[in-house]
Amino acid sequence: MSELIRVGTTYIPVVNVERSAEWYVNKLGAKLNYQDQDKAILDLANQSVFLVKSKENQTSNFVDVYDEERFSLTFEVNGLDALERTHKDFIDKEIYVGEIENRGHAGRNFVFSDLDGNKFDVWSELSPSFKEKFFISK
Template sequence: MSKLLRVGTTYLPVKNIKEAVHWYVSNLDAVLNYEDNDKAILDLANQSFFLVKVNEKQNSNFVDSYGNERFTLTFEVNGLTELEKLHQDLSEKGVKIGEIEDRGHAGNNFIFYDLDGNKFDVWSELSPDFKKRYLEDGVASESK
């Protein structure tokens, strides 16, 4: 049996493709690869993100068994300094963000929301495998 090797694409519901593309490009430095009236394809964080037009207000979040709204995706940055810089940058751009938190595990996190209310997490720790494969080979930049 073959193993799943990576997540290639994440699909996100958005109400307005053009506005969502502008938000992701200007706030998260995503790269636009394709856009039409129904979808857009972005490169972001070493992955493809498809922004898919929806008719009704909906997002990718879910509610856990305790009634808490949860995110479906955690981004990683390389260390606390980078987390703090990103938090400050998003705050200055007017993005809805939460406070930097210590959740009792390695590193710190904060959450943010896109225009459509899709909730994301950011963690200050890169996975060891990512560091080994990409940072040690000089493919990914530590300061990006």
């Protein structure tokens, strides 16, 4: 049995650290903990996120076997109402967002992108272990 407990840090490639850090703070509500010319360290969605200065056209995305560019990170919200509010909020903040999708499993999702084209997913279902640990009910 593995003793891995949680994912502590996610690294996201960005071209302009200062501009990207400002975007994550203003658009997603991240908390900026540290910034220098090469990186910014943020608190976002109960995780540490490092924005790392990278070469242009670098993203955390990947291409699946069907040649579709995919995201590597899914954020969770607590229910469909929260997903719809988040979707509207992101549109109001002029964040690039896709449509709310039914992917044939529990809940609904939508995809959004940051300034550098890093794609992220938002899912309407909180994981049961997170709900239990933080005493969250619907």
